Amino acid sequence: MSDQWHLRESYTYDRNVIAEIQRAANTGIYRIRGWGAKRELPTLDDLVVLGASMSRYPLEGYREACGTDVVIGEGRAAKPVRLDIPVTIAGMSFGSLSAQAKEALGRGANAMGTSTTTGDGGMTPEERGHSKTLVYQYLPSRYGMNPDDLRKADAIEVVVGQGAKPGGGGMLLGQKINERVAQMRTLPEGIDQRSACRHPDWTGPDDLEIKITELREITDWQVPIYVKVGAARPYYDTALSVKAGADAVVVDGMQGGTAATQDVFIEHVGIPTIAAIPEATRALRELGVHRGEVKLIAAGGMRSGADVAKAMALGADAVSIGTAALIAIGDNDPRHDEEYRALGSAAGAWDDFQAGNDPAGITTQRPELASRLDPEIAGRRLANYLQVLTLEAQTIARACGKSHLHNLEPEDLAALTVPAAAMAKVPLAGTDWVPGREHLA
Amino acid sequence: MSDVTTFDLAEQSVRELNQHLHDVEGGSFRVTNPRGAHAVAAGIDADVAVEIDGSVGYYCAGMHQRGTVRIDGNASTGLAENMMSGTVRITGSATMSAGATGHGGLLVVEGNAGARCGISMKGIDIVVGGDVGHMSAFMAQAGTLVVLGDAADDLGDSIYEAEIYVRGSVASLGTDCVEKPVEAEHLAVLTDLLERSGLDADPADFRRYGSARELYNFHVDDIDAELADGGPDEVDAELADGGPDENGAA
Numbered sequence: 086m087s088d089q090w091h092l093r094e095s096y097t098y099d100r101n102v103i104a105e106i107q108r109a110a111n112t113g114i115y116r117i118r119g120w121g122a123k124r125e126l127p128t129l130d131d132l133v134v135l136g137a138s139m140s141r142y143p144l145e146g147y148r149e150a151c152g153t154d155v156v157i158g159e160g161r162a163a164k165p166v167r168l169d170i171p172v173t174i175a176g177m178s179f180g181s182l183s184a185q186a187k188e189a190l191g192r193g194a195n196a197m198g199t200s201t202t203t204g205d206g207g208m209t210p211e212e213r214g215h216s217k218t219l220v221y222q223y224l225p226s227r228y229g230m231n232p233d234d235l236r237k238a239d240a241i242e243v244v245v246g247q248g249a250k251p252g253g254g255g256m257l258l259g260q261k262i263n264e265r266v267a268q269m270r271t272l273p274e275g276i277d278q279r280s281a282c283r284h285p286d287w288t289g290p291d292d293l294e295i296k297i298t299e300l301r302e303i304t305d306w307q308v309p310i311y312v313k314v315g316a317a318r319p320y321y322d323t324a325l326s327v328k329a330g331a332d333a334v335v336v337d338g339m340q341g342g343t344a345a346t347q348d349v350f351i352e353h354v355g356i357p358t359i360a361a362i363p364e365a366t367r368a369l370r371e372l373g374v375h376r377g378e379v380k381l382i383a384a385g386g387m388r389s390g391a392d393v394a395k396a397m398a399l400g401a402d403a404v405s406i407g408t409a410a411l412i413a414i415g416d417n418d419p420r421h422d423e424e425y426r427a428l429g430s431a432a433g434a435w436d437d438f439q440a441g442n443d444p445a446g447i448t449t450q451r452p453e454l455a456s457r458l459d460p461e462i463a464g465r466r467l468a469n470y471l472q473v474l475t476l477e478a479q480t481i482a483r484a485c486g487k488s489h490l491h492n493l494e495p496e497d498l499a500a501l502t503v504p505a506a507a508m509a510k511v512p513l514a515g516t517d518w519v520p521g522r523e524h525l526a
Numbered sequence: 527m528s529d530v531t532t533f534d535l536a537e538q539s540v541r542e543l544n545q546h547l548h549d550v551e552g553g554s555f556r557v558t559n560p561r562g563a564h565a566v567a568a569g570i571d572a573d574v575a576v577e578i579d580g581s582v583g584y585y586c587a588g589m590h591q592r593g594t595v596r597i598d599g600n601a602s603t604g605l606a607e608n609m610m611s612g613t614v615r616i617t618g619s620a621t622m623s624a625g626a627t628g629h630g631g632l633l634v635v636e637g638n639a640g641a642r643c644g645i646s647m648k649g650i651d652i653v654v655g656g657d658v659g660h661m662s663a664f665m666a667q668a669g670t671l672v673v674l675g676d677a678a679d680d681l682g683d684s685i686y687e688a689e690i691y692v693r694g695s696v697a698s699l700g701t702d703c704v705e706k707p708v709e710a711e712h713l714a715v716l717t718d719l720l721e722r723s724g725l726d727a728d729p730a731d732f733r734r735y736g737s738a739r740e741l742y743n744f745h746v747d748d749i750d751a752e753l754a755d756g757g758p759d760e761v762d763a764e765l766a767d768g769g770p771d772e773n774g775a776a
Contacts, residue, residue: 285626
């Protein structure tokens with residue numbers, strides 16, 4: 086027997102765990118990084134779609150219409166948001182991203198008729214200019230918040246939390262706080278910015294209702310207002326958002342990305358997207374607004390048209406992508422592998438978005454790096470990716486006999502694992518067993 | 527006066543009032559019977575003069591730009607929140623988060639202000655004739671908070687570059703907020719703000735508070751680098767001094 090068989094690694098203390106203990110012992114600070122949860126979690130891959138057969142009638146995959154549009158804010162806002170596809174670009178700030186990356190996101194979204202979103206740091210004239218439909222985030226920090234930009238927005242998203250860190254505030258380390266970013270946020274250059282996690286002038290859903298009314302008053306009831314929550318208690322958060330007057334509720338699961346957050350937060354706080362969507366949908370159904378007055382936007386680990394279709398079958402009206410959009414425009418591209426390795430990482434593993442030294446020129450404020458990203462080419466890549474997500478989702482919907490993505494329903498799904506069946510509230514494949522169904526209304 | 531337009535909120539809606547204020551370029555307005563309504567005179571961006579007879583609810587004069595708003599009464603949460611410019615004055619008291627996140631302009635609270643007055647302020651000047659509640663100027667980034675009365679607990683917690691002046695007592699200072707000397711330049715700022723606020727006080731009676739700037743950056747140790755640079759002696763010396771720096775995370 087070879088000696089190597091004596092080298093047994095611990096399951097409990099694997100190499101990642103050992104490395105993290107050693108890193109912590111050396112530095113005395115928790116690990117801060119970008120990306121989202123990296124550990125194995127239940128995902129939408131744990132669900133399968135039940136295509137049509139004898140009891141269902143499919144649509145012709147290449148010919149028959151399958152609608153993809155979504156309208157948000159109809160009834161309350163004078164100018165509802167009308168999207169051609171139900172895949173939106175999630176909030177990512179100028180500051181965390183380079184101006185070129187923001188422009189690329191705008192160009193890609195425009196080409197496919199969907200929206201982009203600002204982030205913790207305000208709206209830049211460039212991103213307003215490059216985004217036909219721009220959602221303006223209203224965050225606890227209120228960095229750069231002003232009524233002029235508020236009135237330029239096509240929608241306002243009140244951010245209560247995000248999936249990578251429900252209960253936590255934003256973070257932008259000093260390497261990325263250059264003169265312009267500092268000025269936009271009214272902060273000293275080079276500080277490690279740790280944003281507020283609570284809104285400064287409202288606490289709880291009763292206050293939020295009044296806050297939303299104020300935002301509508303300031304914008305003369307022109308645009309829809311979303312509320313974004315990190316997935317922790319999505320049933321209650323969704324119900325309370327509806328009560329507060331939201332036109333859309335964005336529920337961001339724990340696979341959702343971040344530009345910089347404590348690793349312990351990313352990996353251990355929140356619930357997976359597959360568990361969050363059905364609970365949010367249940368709240369909307371009970372309040373009689375599902376697929377109606379209030380739209381549900383699901384986010385957190387959306388990668389493929391299959392994810393889009395499954396999220397919509399679970400009740401979402403649209404999905405939002407962040408990490409996948411960055412990958413589409415060039416993040417973790419193998420072309421930069423040598424440079425990633427020089428930084429102690431590798432293409433496919435790079436998550437140091439907080440460091441500001443991104444070889445791809447996306448999560449950086451350094452001009453020499455940011456200039457590597459061609460916004461037109463990157464925008465085309467994003468448009469192509471969005472196109473594929475849409476075509477894939479339509480493919481699945483047509484196979485289920487649906488003439489619109491919104492016609493997908495939980496009945497079109499089955500689960501591959503018992504946990505997925507319990508979380509998604511669909512039957513385990515080949516059975517009619519939904520664990521916990523007896524506890525549901 | 528005939529050139530003053532009156533809105534009676536017993537008869538007209540806040541929506542009608544605000545839309546009118548958003549549509550005009552200037553003028554004088556009187557608002558009667560506000561009866562605690564929310565978002566009264568929110569979103570003004572014109573050289574108007576608005577007088578409100580009575581008490582208002584949340585977010586009165588929210589995101590105010592240019593012009594003046596005067597409230598003869600009290601206000602609830604978020605008075606003049608995220609104000610950009612102009613003047614907002616209240617003769618009574620304001621509850622929580624008065625002047626929150628304000629970027630500019632002058633907010634005068636002649637009475638008391640509740641908790642979190644000037645929270646996350648970003649350039650606004652706030653003068654309070656009475657006391658301020660706990661956590662006032664929390665994470666305050668820029669601007670000046672002047673308090674003629676007392677300040678409750680945790681004043682200026684996690685403050686950035688805003689300046690605080692208090693004439694009365696301070697129950698306690700928040701994390702990273704320290705007392706600083708009052709120099710001639712600060713007396714000049716105080717004199718100007720007191721004059722513009724119309725509140726009577728001697729600038730020499732105030733004490734000044736601001737950031738110790740200890741929380742601006744994470745304190746990161748690197749024992750391995752020290753070992754590579756100078757060998758174990760330096761690490762031992764550091765440990766003898768009381769160990770590595772405290773993690774600055776808040």
